Amino acid sequence: MVLNIPGGEFLxxxxxxxxxxxTIPVLVILLIIVIISIITLGGxxxxxxxxxxxxxxxxxxxIYDINRADSVESLKNVxxxxxxxxxxxxxxIEIASSSELGVESREALARKLFEFEEEKTMDSLQKTDIITRIGPTLGLMGTLIPMGPGLAALGAGDINTLATSLTVAFNTTIVGIGSGALCYVIGKVRSGWYDRYLSDLDALIDAVLDRMKR
Incomplete structure (x- = not known):
């Protein structure tokens, strides 16, 4: 369809x-996403x-054992x-070994160590979060892009071109949505693991800091 305005055909x-x-970039990225999703599932x-x-x-x-420790060495052994x-x-152990630091400096060290562990978990989740968001989007793009030539071929009576376009459209939809769904589940599972891991670490850090104040 050509717009009935000057330059419409050009636009x-x-x-x-x-x-x-x-078309090609979308198909290549979808293929890369499938490979990453499979590798992530194995991981x-x-x-x-x-x-x-x-x-x-x-x-x-x-936590009780940490509180009962009567020395730094005993704390490290626990x-x-x-x-x-x-x-x-x-x-x-790094926090327990910081006896020469002041209270505020030790708390700053503990906070930094916790943030480092938190960043590691976020890095692990970031990849699946990205695929969860862009997988269905690229699948939709891969669906719509071939529909233009497909509809044009239908108008010209070229059934073979229409069939090829529809095949590409359906395949990209399945791949995009499937990869996004898989990475969504993986992200949820890992998020539960890492939330528990960070919660435990936070409680243990507080216990060690409390013991180091004595």
């Missing part, structure tokens, strides 16, 4: 060229099999022998 032609030129499965679930009772008992992830032990 519609330019938009058609732009939209059709996006989540591997993380689940190796992940140590820490019961609430373990954290409670550890943390080292605790059944918690190594990354949490590393942060807690």
């Amino acid at each position: 519609t032609g330019s938009l058609d060229v732009i939209s059709q030129s996006l 989540v499965i591997a993380e689940y099999t190796s992940r140590r679930k820490v019961p609430v009772g373990t954290i409670r008992d550890l 943390i080292t022998s605790a059944k918690i992830p190594k990354s949490q032990k590393k942060a807690l």
Whole structure:
């Protein structure tokens, strides 16, 4: 359809060229998204099999043990022998080893260590969050872009071109929505893990800081 205004044919032609030129980039990005989604799914499965679930009772008992520690060395031994992830032990031992720092400096160190762990979890979630948002969008773009030539082919009676366009449109829709849905589920699962991890770390840091004030 040509606009009945001066330059309308040029405008519609330019938009058609732009939209059709996006076909290959959209298909390539969707393929990359599928590969990333599959790799991420494998990573989540591997993380689940190796992940140590820490019961609430373990954290409670550890807080009591930290409070009972009568020296810095005893405190470090309690943390080292605790059944918690190594990354949490590393942060807690670093705080326990900061006896030469003042109260405010030690709290600043603890806050920085917690923020570092928080940033690591956010980095892990960011990839799936991006795919969750752009996957369906690119799927929609991949659906609409081939429809232009497909409808034009229908008007000209070219059924083969129409069938090819519809196939591309449906495939991109399925890939985009499927990848977005998969990464949404992965993100939710990981978010639950990391929220629990950070909650435990926050409680243990507070316990160590309280013990270090004595």
